[in-house]
Amino acid sequence: MRGPAIQVRGLEKSYKTLRVLRGVDFEVARGSIFALLGSNGAGKTTVVKILSTLLKADAGTASVNGFDITTQASDVRESFSLTGQFAAVDEILSGRENLVLVAELRCLEDPGAIADDLLERFSLTEAAARRVSTYSGGMRRRLDIAMSLVGTPPVIFLDEPTTGLDPEARIEVWHTVRQLAGQGTTVLLTTQHLDEAEQLADRIAILHEGRIIVDGTLAELKRLLPPAEVEYVEKQPTLEEVFLAVVGADGDIRTTATPARTSEER
Template sequence: MTMTTRSTAHPAIRVRGLEKSYGKREVLRGVDFDVARGSIFALLGSNGAGKTTIVRILATLLKANAGTAGVHGFDVAAQPANVRESLSLTGQFAAVDEILSGRENLVLVARLRHLKDPGAVADDLLGRFSLTEAGSRKVSTYSGGMRRRLDIAMSLVGDPPVIFLDEPTTGLDPEARIEVWRAVKELAGSGTTVLLTTQYLDEAEQLADRIAILHQGRIIANGTLAELKRLFPPATVEYVEKQPTLEEIFLAIIGGDNSDAADTEHLGGQG
């Protein structure tokens, strides 16, 4: 069976009965979920819920004690090399070389993947992530949002069909978070399957096609936002004076400009 046939015959990610323990501490206690191809699936949970453990197992960096998992039609335990060829992992902190420019970071990864014309690959990704003008600058001058966008762009070198984003907006300011959200939406729009782990409720609400809530090592709810809302009693209609959120106030005051021009005001910092 070819890779193409596998990818069309199965969900992009399938997890069944996944268990993981460290000594007597049970981190995962029978986790089940599917992720449809070309969708954004958010794994929502508090710190220590087991989100990163699931990602590490799916990325073949950690072995489960029980259960099965597949990525792009390949079994994580039996076909780890095929799984690694099918995915890219972006961790909680941007893994970029600050001494190099943005373009040089991308060219380096393209060369490591033995791709033809690394320069063209880098230029294409800089354009996709609105980093063309900043491409020749050292990454040390980038804001937090720009670094994160570059990190995600580096993950896409070689066009992997599945990408894992493990808490991608940790430590970012409101502007940078919105920049990353836009980049993630564009990924799914181009057909990439995204597994997103987050502890931010608004992030899951903004991005995900489906949301799974992980609590104490188990999935306790899984569905679209509309399906999850139906778990609660019907809303009653009341007159409420809606006040703006602090994020809305912040963006209104600064003008809501998320362009790279705004990022240059943060040169040398993280935002």
């Protein structure tokens, strides 16, 4: 299909006297990652609920995968998957059973093969037979996103996908989101974390007081500020780099890390 995967024009939504959205406009290109950035209460989740037909807008128009959210709601629902702020997985079932269940509910052929393929794609094969209650936060979130991909939807909404996750789990989710876009899936990501939008997004829109106040690539947004002055600065490692160097990407403690010396040792 041609045209943007998501198109929003003049979206408005109020709850009695509270105006949450005041004319929101943006577009998301197919196969890209679009980050909707804003603080708590900015209206990010409201936008996602409207686009996913869970909520009706007071005014404005929007389309998902070329289908109008008002007049073609059923086609819209077949075009996307939604992953909310908290993992919607059944903890009593195993990871594989969760995926098979979703495939069966969607009346897909060979649910077992679909589940095995997604488990492999999301590096969950070794934990496939374990109950989800034994999974770490990052594993649960990866399973949650995998469940959203059953049926290969062209668009996926990720509403603050790293809420409550530790640093390692956040990085796991970031890697998963990059993989999705690399395979052609369009991702609309809502977040309040600046570094998350900076790491993942092809385009970033900042939602503030119900309006999009800026929309562009990271490079375009940086040009809104005065040109940087070149100065010599000794680069110090970030806390994330220290964390990964000590713990390691695989979770094993690095014994080669040199501990910092105390003032007494100096």
